Amino acid sequence: MVHVGIGYDVHALVEGRKLILGGVDIPHTKGLDGHSDADALMHAICDAILGAIGEVDIGHFFPNNDPRWRGTPSKVFLEEAARQVKSREGTIVNIDATIIAQEPKLFPHIAAMKTNIAAALSLAPKQIGIKATTNEHMGFVGRGEGIAAMAVAAVDLKE
Numbered sequence: 001m002v003h004v005g006i007g008y009d010v011h012a013l014v015e016g017r018k019l020i021l022g023g024v025d026i027p028h029t030k031g032l033d034g035h036s037d038a039d040a041l042m043h044a045i046c047d048a049i050l051g052a053i054g055e056v057d058i059g060h061f062f063p064n065n066d067p068r069w070r071g072t073p074s075k076v077f078l079e080e081a082a083r084q085v086k087s088r089e090g091t092i093v094n095i096d097a098t099i100i101a102q103e104p105k106l107f108p109h110i111a112a113m114k115t116n117i118a119a120a121l122s123l124a125p126k127q128i129g130i131k132a133t134t135n136e137h138m139g140f141v142g143r144g145e146g147i148a149a150m151a152v153a154a155v156d157l158k159e
């Protein structure tokens with residue numbers, strides 16, 4: 001039986017931080033603020049996977065007030081989500097995600113993001129869909145104050 005899950009995440013764009021999305025260090029004047037590397041794309045995918053298996057969100061596994069996870073690369077969180085699926089004898093069928101960012105242009109980095117996410121989840125890159133869109137200059141994303149990501153995951157579970 002295929003179960004689906006949804007995930008959403010957003011982080012503020014601030015000066016003095018690296019911009020990491022899908023595990024790719026993207027050249028930009030600002031980066032995403034957060035306790036870990038603030039990779040909003042990977043966090044949204046984590047929550048989609050965990051949602052599909054009826055689990056709580058990724059923040060439950062890696063509390064953002066725990067100093068152990070300060071600056072942690074978010075692939076660690078994806079690896080944990082994959083472990084949770086495996087512990088239920090499930091398999092991830094596919095992931096689809098959209099990044100919403102006014103700047104910078106993300107298309108040149110999409111292939112590398114797919115490679116990183118597929119590696120963290122032990123999947124093939126063709127099982128990962130990633131799109132990027134702007135917010136047409138509207139709202140906090142459109143003003144460049146933050147970057148959001150949403151994702152869905154399909155997970156095949158035995159029962």
Ligand SMILES: [Zn+2]
Pocket residue numbers: 009010011034038039040043
């Ligand atoms: Zn996050």
